[in-house]
Amino acid sequence: MLFSVPAGRRVKWYSMNMRNIFVIFILFTLFASACQKTDSQSPAPETAAPDIAAKVGPAVITEQDLENKLIFLPEEDRDFAKTSLGRTNFINALVREKLAELAAKDAKLDESDAYLSTLEDKRAQLKEIYEDFAQQTLIRSWYEQLEESGVTAVTEEEMKDYFDKYPYEMTIKQIIISNAETADQVLRALKNSPSRWKELERQYSVAPEETRGKEFSFMPGEFIPEIEVIAANSASGSVQGFVKTSQGFHIIMKTREKRLSFKDAKERIAQILRMQKEDAVLNDLKNKYEVFVYEKN
Numbered sequence: 001m002l003f004s005v006p007a008g009r010r011v012k013w014y015s016m017n018m019r020n021i022f023v024i025f026i027l028f029t030l031f032a033s034a035c036q037k038t039d040s041q042s043p044a045p046e047t048a049a050p051d052i053a054a055k056v057g058p059a060v061i062t063e064q065d066l067e068n069k070l071i072f073l074p075e076e077d078r079d080f081a082k083t084s085l086g087r088t089n090f091i092n093a094l095v096r097e098k099l100a101e102l103a104a105k106d107a108k109l110d111e112s113d114a115y116l117s118t119l120e121d122k123r124a125q126l127k128e129i130y131e132d133f134a135q136q137t138l139i140r141s142w143y144e145q146l147e148e149s150g151v152t153a154v155t156e157e158e159m160k161d162y163f164d165k166y167p168y169e170m171t172i173k174q175i176i177i178s179n180a181e182t183a184d185q186v187l188r189a190l191k192n193s194p195s196r197w198k199e200l201e202r203q204y205s206v207a208p209e210e211t212r213g214k215e216f217s218f219m220p221g222e223f224i225p226e227i228e229v230i231a232a233n234s235a236s237g238s239v240q241g242f243v244k245t246s247q248g249f250h251i252i253m254k255t256r257e258k259r260l261s262f263k264d265a266k267e268r269i270a271q272i273l274r275m276q277k278e279d280a281v282l283n284d285l286k287n288k289y290e291v292f293v294y295e296k297n
Contacts, residue, residue: 094121183248187242194237
């Protein structure tokens with residue numbers, strides 16, 4: 001037997017459920033429409049290229065820009081900039097720079113005379129630096145080629161022969177004076193009273209401040225040849241001079257001399273002999289390229 005429900009009640013239940021469904025449908029439609037409208041008003045998030053770290057107006061800051069800037073930071077700051085927080089701070093700093101740059105261009109500051117003049121000065125300076133770097137690189141390559149070809153190579157036998165002749169190191173101090181007359185007066189005073197050395201050096205020396213009062217130690221072949229000869233033929237404690245060089249007139253005092261071991265002198269001798277061989281090549285080139293040196297009176 002079927003379960004019977006009064007006809008009027010059944011119609012009423014059906015009508016109420018239909019209204020509920022209709023209301024739910026209307027609410028869903030309105031919600032979906034609102035969501036669609038919101039989505040259409042909000043721009044989709046940009047997906048940057050992998051090498052772009054930030055975008056500032058028409059400009060971009062690339063990962064390579066970050067790397068290029070990082071090398072100028074101190075080591076501890078570089079390490080911090082590689083952390084998540086440090087990277088954020090670093091990018092923000094570069095964004096600030098880019099904002100200032102864009103604002104300056106909008107203000108036409110990049111067209112001002114002061115700006116263009118400053119750039120021109122820097123361009124000339126960088127050109128000079130580049131040309132000097134190119135020259136030094138070329139010269140270094142030439143010296144390396146001389147050594148690789150054996151022209152300036154130094155043998156063990158050559159070093160031992162040199163050591164047999166010059167197994168010692170000399171130490172001197174010197175006063176450099178600007179003119180011969182004063183140098184002669186100072187030399188006479190020191191011959192009579194060597195203890196006045198510091199007094200007369202302070203009064204008359206034209207040597208660079210950082211070299212005054214300093215002693216110089218050298219093996220034969222490492223210093224100014226004229227001074228080496230005088231020092232080699234002088235007793236320790238004696239005052240000798242004066243010797244003229246491009247720096248002025250030198251008065252010297254030999255303070256000591258000591259014998260070296262071949263082990264201690266070996267590298268120094270190798271450098272001396274290498275320089276002597278380089279000088280020989282350069283002297284030959286003087287004849288080839290006709291060198292003239294003009295001295296001022």
